[in-house]
Amino acid sequence: MLLSAAVAIAERRSGRLGDKYYAGRSHIVLERSLIAFKSSTWVVIVTGFVEPVLYLLSFGYGVGKFIGSIDSGTGRMVSYAAFIAPGLLATSAMNGAIYDSTWNVFFKLRESRLYHAMLATSLGPLDVALGEIAWALLRGLIYAIGFMAVVAPLGLIPSWWGILAIPAAVLIAFGFASIGMAITSYFTSFQQMSLVNIVLLPMFLFSGSFYPLTVFPGWVQGMIKALPLSQAIQLVRGLTLGAINVGLLSHVLYFLVMIACGLFITTRRLDALFMR
Amino acid sequence: MSENLIEVKGLTKKYGDFVAVNGIDFHVRKSESFGFLGPNGAGKSTTMRILAATSRRTSGQVSVLGKDPEIYGPQIRAHLGVVPQEGNLDVQLTVTENLYIYGRYFGLSSKFIRSKIDDLLEFAQLVDKRDVKVEALSGGMKRRLIIARSLVSEPDILILDEPTTGLDPQARHILWDRLFRLKEDGMTLLITTHYMDEAEQLCDRLIVMDKGSIMSEGSPADLIKKYSTKEVLEVRFGSNRNADMAPTLQNLCDRIEVLPDRILLYAEDAEAVLEDIIGAGHHPNTSLVRRSSLEDVFLRLTGRSLIE
Amino acid sequence: MTLTDNTRRVPRFRALYILEYRLRNMLKYFWAIAAISILNPLLYLVSFGIGVGTLISNHMGPHGIDGVSYLTFIAPALLASSAIQGSLEDVVFPTLEGFKWRKLFFGMNATPQTGATIASGVFLAAVVRAVFGVSIYSLILYFFGAMNSSHAYLAIPIAIFAGASFGALMLALASSVENEDIFLTMVGRFLIGPMFLFSGTFYPLSSLPSGLQFIGWISPLWHATELGRWATYGHRITGTMVMIHFLFLLIMLVLGLFFAAKQYARRLAK
Numbered sequence: 001m002l003l004s005a006a007v008a009i010a011e012r013r014s015g016r017l018g019d020k021y022y023a024g025r026s027h028i029v030l031e032r033s034l035i036a037f038k039s040s041t042w043v044v045i046v047t048g049f050v051e052p053v054l055y056l057l058s059f060g061y062g063v064g065k066f067i068g069s070i071d072s073g074t075g076r077m078v079s080y081a082a083f084i085a086p087g088l089l090a091t092s093a094m095n096g097a098i099y100d101s102t103w104n105v106f107f108k109l110r111e112s113r114l115y116h117a118m119l120a121t122s123l124g125p126l127d128v129a130l131g132e133i134a135w136a137l138l139r140g141l142i143y144a145i146g147f148m149a150v151v152a153p154l155g156l157i158p159s160w161w162g163i164l165a166i167p168a169a170v171l172i173a174f175g176f177a178s179i180g181m182a183i184t185s186y187f188t189s190f191q192q193m194s195l196v197n198i199v200l201l202p203m204f205l206f207s208g209s210f211y212p213l214t215v216f217p218g219w220v221q222g223m224i225k226a227l228p229l230s231q232a233i234q235l236v237r238g239l240t241l242g243a244i245n246v247g248l249l250s251h252v253l254y255f256l257v258m259i260a261c262g263l264f265i266t267t268r269r270l271d272a273l274f275m276r
Numbered sequence: 277m278s279e280n281l282i283e284v285k286g287l288t289k290k291y292g293d294f295v296a297v298n299g300i301d302f303h304v305r306k307s308e309s310f311g312f313l314g315p316n317g318a319g320k321s322t323t324m325r326i327l328a329a330t331s332r333r334t335s336g337q338v339s340v341l342g343k344d345p346e347i348y349g350p351q352i353r354a355h356l357g358v359v360p361q362e363g364n365l366d367v368q369l370t371v372t373e374n375l376y377i378y379g380r381y382f383g384l385s386s387k388f389i390r391s392k393i394d395d396l397l398e399f400a401q402l403v404d405k406r407d408v409k410v411e412a413l414s415g416g417m418k419r420r421l422i423i424a425r426s427l428v429s430e431p432d433i434l435i436l437d438e439p440t441t442g443l444d445p446q447a448r449h450i451l452w453d454r455l456f457r458l459k460e461d462g463m464t465l466l467i468t469t470h471y472m473d474e475a476e477q478l479c480d481r482l483i484v485m486d487k488g489s490i491m492s493e494g495s496p497a498d499l500i501k502k503y504s505t506k507e508v509l510e511v512r513f514g515s516n517r518n519a520d521m522a523p524t525l526q527n528l529c530d531r532i533e534v535l536p537d538r539i540l541l542y543a544e545d546a547e548a549v550l551e552d553i554i555g556a557g558h559h560p561n562t563s564l565v566r567r568s569s570l571e572d573v574f575l576r577l578t579g580r581s582l583i584e
Numbered sequence: 585m586t587l588t589d590n591t592r593r594v595p596r597f598r599a600l601y602i603l604e605y606r607l608r609n610m611l612k613y614f615w616a617i618a619a620i621s622i623l624n625p626l627l628y629l630v631s632f633g634i635g636v637g638t639l640i641s642n643h644m645g646p647h648g649i650d651g652v653s654y655l656t657f658i659a660p661a662l663l664a665s666s667a668i669q670g671s672l673e674d675v676v677f678p679t680l681e682g683f684k685w686r687k688l689f690f691g692m693n694a695t696p697q698t699g700a701t702i703a704s705g706v707f708l709a710a711v712v713r714a715v716f717g718v719s720i721y722s723l724i725l726y727f728f729g730a731m732n733s734s735h736a737y738l739a740i741p742i743a744i745f746a747g748a749s750f751g752a753l754m755l756a757l758a759s760s761v762e763n764e765d766i767f768l769t770m771v772g773r774f775l776i777g778p779m780f781l782f783s784g785t786f787y788p789l790s791s792l793p794s795g796l797q798f799i800g801w802i803s804p805l806w807h808a809t810e811l812g813r814w815a816t817y818g819h820r821i822t823g824t825m826v827m828i829h830f831l832f833l834l835i836m837l838v839l840g841l842f843f844a845a846k847q848y849a850r851r852l853a854k
Contacts (some may be wrong), residue, residue: 063786
C-alpha cells in the first residue's frame with residue numbers, strides 16, 4: 001500500500017518513548033493559537049497589562065504617600081511602589097496563566113470540543129498541553145515586558161538583576177498554567193470554575209504583594225510562604241530589588257516541580273478523557 | 277478476495293457495569309462501504325471510537341491495517357479520516373484555516389496542504405465560503421467541511437458517525453452525493469447510522485446492532501430478503517382500534533406487526549392484501565403499500581422500531 | 585378540568601414573575617453566594633484593613649487618615665464596592681444569557697412579558713441580592729468595629745442604592761452587547777478596575793493628583809463612599825455635598841432604568 005505523507009510522518013516516531021502521548025508537534029498547536037489570534041479581538045489581548053499598572057499607580061503612589069519607604073525584607077529601605085511592583089508582576093503572571101488555562105481550556109475541552117478534533121489526528125495529549133501552555137506563556141512574556149517597560153523608567157527596578165524578572169514571570173506563568181490546565185480537566189460545568197476564584201482571591205490578598213509578611217504572626221507567615229504566589233513574589237522581588245542569594249533557586253525549583261506535576265496530570269487526564 | 281483492512285474478534289467494551297459492546301466480530305474489506313445500523317445506544321459509536329484509536333477496549337482483538345489501535349494510536353490515526361457525530365470544527369477560525377490547521381496537526385507541510393485546499397473546498401462545495409468563519413455556516417455546510425477536513429491527510433479509511441443526523445432533507449442528499457463520490461473513488465467507508473434509507477443508499481454491507489450485540493450481517497438487499505417480505509402494507513384504523521383489528525387481519529398476510537399508530541402487514545403482494553381487507557368489509561382510515569426496508573428488518577430482529 | 589387561573593389575562597406586576605425566575609436561579613447557587621458574601625469582606629478587611637493598615641499606622645500613627653483607623657476608613661468604600669461589583673454580575677450575566685447565550689428572553693417575550701418588565705425583573709433580583717450581600721457585609725463590619733457611629737446603619741441603604749444605580753447603568757449597557765468578550769474585558773479593565781482603584785477607596789480623593797480627581801466625580805463608588813463615611817464614622821461633608829452625592833446616584837438609577845427598558849424592548853423586537 002502506498003503510504004500517505006501523514007502516515008509516513010507518524011511512522012517516523014513509532015516506537016519512541018512516549019510516542020502515544022507526544023508526537024513532537026506542540027508548535028503546531030501554538031501555530032493554531034497564532035492563526036486564531038489574527039482574527040480575534042486583539043484589543044482585549046494587547047491591553048492585558050493595564051491592570052497591574054493601575055494597581056501600581058493607585059497603591060504605589062496613592063497609598064504609598066501614607067506609607068513612605070519600607071523594609072524590603074533584606075534590611076534595605078525601598079519606596080512602597082518599588083516594593084509592590086514585583087508583587088504585581090508575579091500576580092499578573094499568575095492571573096494571565098490561570099485565565100488562559102481555565103476559561104479558555106474549559107471552552108475548548110467541553111464546549112467547542114477542539115481538543116477532540118486535535119486528538120483524533122496523530123497528535124498526542126502532551127502536544128496539546130504544551131502547545132496550549134506555550135501560547136499562554138507567549139502572552140505572559142509580552143505582558144511582563146510591557147509591565148517592565150512601564151516600571152523601569154519610574155526607577156522601581158533598582159537592580160540590573162531585575163531583567164531576570166521577565167524570564168521569572170514566564171516560569172511562574174508556566175507553573176500556574178500547567179496546574180490550571182490539570183485542574184480544569186476535572187471540571188464539568190462553568191459553575192465549578194468559580195472555585196478557582198475562591199482559591200485565587202485569598203492567595204492574591206495574602207501572599208505579600210501589598211505588605212511584607214512580617215505583619216502576620218510567625219506561624220501564618222510560614223503557611224503563606226509555601227503558597228505558589230508567595231514563592232513567585234519572593235523570587236521576582238529578590239530579582240528586581242537585587243537581593244540575590246541561593247534561596248532564590250529554591251523558588252525556581254518549586255516552580256519546576258509545579259510544572260512537572262501539572263504537565264503529568266494534564267497529559268494523563270486528557271488521555272483518560274479522550275481514550276474512554 | 278480482497279484484503280481485510282479491519283478485523284474485530286470478540287470486542288467488548290464496558291463502562292463500569294454497563295456493557296456498551298458485547299463481544300462482537302466483524303471485518304471490513306478494502307474499498308468497501310461498511311455500515312453500523314442501530315438505534316441510539318446500540319454501541320455503534322463506541323465501536324467506531326475503538327477502531328479510531330480514541331477509546332480503549334475492555335477485551336477482544338482489534339486490528340486496523342494490521343495493527344492494534346491501542347498500541348499504535350498515533351500511527352493508526354494517521355491512516356484515518358474521522359467525522360464525529362458532534363461537530364468539533366475550530367469555531368475561532370475560517371473555513372480555509374480549519375482545513376489548513378487540521379492538516380498541520382498531522383505534521384503535513386504548509387505547501388502540501390495549500391496545494392490540496394482548493395480541491396477540498398471544491399469537493400465540499402464551499403469555494404465561495406473559503407474565508408468565512410465556521411460559525412456562520414449552515415449545518416449542512418459544517419458537516420461537509422468536517423468531511424473535507426477529514427480528507428486533508430489522504431486517509432485510507434473514512435469513519436463517519438451519524439453523518440446526516442440533524443440535517444434537512446436537501447442537505448442530506450447533497451451529503452450523500454459527496455459520500456457516493458468518495459465510494460466510487462475506492463475509499464473505504466465506515467458509517468454509523470440509525471437511518472435505514474442512509475444505510476440502503478450508502479452501504480455495501482452492514483451489521484445491525486442492538487444493545488451492544490450484532491443482530492445480523494449482510495448487504496441491505498440480503499437482509500431484507502432474509503428477514504422480510506418483498507412488500508409491506510401499512511394500514512391505520514385510528515389509535516384506539518388498531519389492536520382490536522389485528523387478529524382479524526392476521527390470516528391475510530405472512531406476518532403482522534402492530535405499532536401504536538399503525539399496523540404493518542408483510543406480504544409478497546401487498547396490493548392484494550389491501551383488496552382482501554376491503555373485500556372483507558373493513559375500511560382503514562389510511563393505507564400505504566411500500567417495499568420492505570431495513571426498518572422492517574430491524575423490527576423483525578428486535579421487536580422494536582429503530583427511531584423511538 | 586377546573587380552571588383555577590384565568591390563563592388569558594395579562595397579569596399585573598409582570599416583572600415579579602421574572603424576579604421569581606431570577607431568584608429561583610440564584611437559589612440554586614445559594615451556598616456559593618453565601619460563602620462568597622462572607623469570605624469576601626473578611627479577606628479584604630484583613631488584607632487591606634489590617635495588612636496595609638499596619639504599614640500606614642507605622643508611618644502615620646493609628647489614626648493617620650481622616651482621623652480614624654485605616655480599617656474604619658476603607659470599610660464604607662469596600663462595602664459600596666462589593667454592592668456595585670455584585671450588581672454588575674447580577675445584571676450583566678443574566679442579560680447576556682437572556683439575549684445571547686441561551687436566548688431565554690425571546691421565549692419570555694412570547695408571553696405577556698415585555699422588554700420593560702423583563703429588564704425590571706432582572707434588576708429587582710440584583711437589588712434583592714444586594715440587600716442580602718450588603719447586610720452580611722455590614723454585620724461583619726460591625727464585628728470589626730467599623731460601624732460604631734449612632735447612624736452607621738445608614739451605610740446599608742446607601743450601599744444598596746449605589747449597587748442599584750450602577751446595576752441600572754450596566755443593565756442598559758449589557759442589553760446592547762454583541763461581542764461579550766470585548767465588553768466584559770473592557771468593562772473590567774477600563775471601568776471597574778479604575779473605579780475601584782481611583783475613587784478615594786484606599787485614600788482620600790484629594791490626595792490624587794488634581795488631574796485624576798475627575799475619576800471620583802464621575803464614579804458612583806466615590807459618591808457612595810463619601811456618604812458611607814459620613815454615616816459610619818462622621819466623615820465631615822457639607823449638606824450640599826450630601827445632596828450632590830445623592831442626586832448623582834439617583835440620576836444614574838433613573839437614566840439607567842429608562843434606557844435599559846428601551847434597549848431591552850428594541851433588542852427583543854430585532
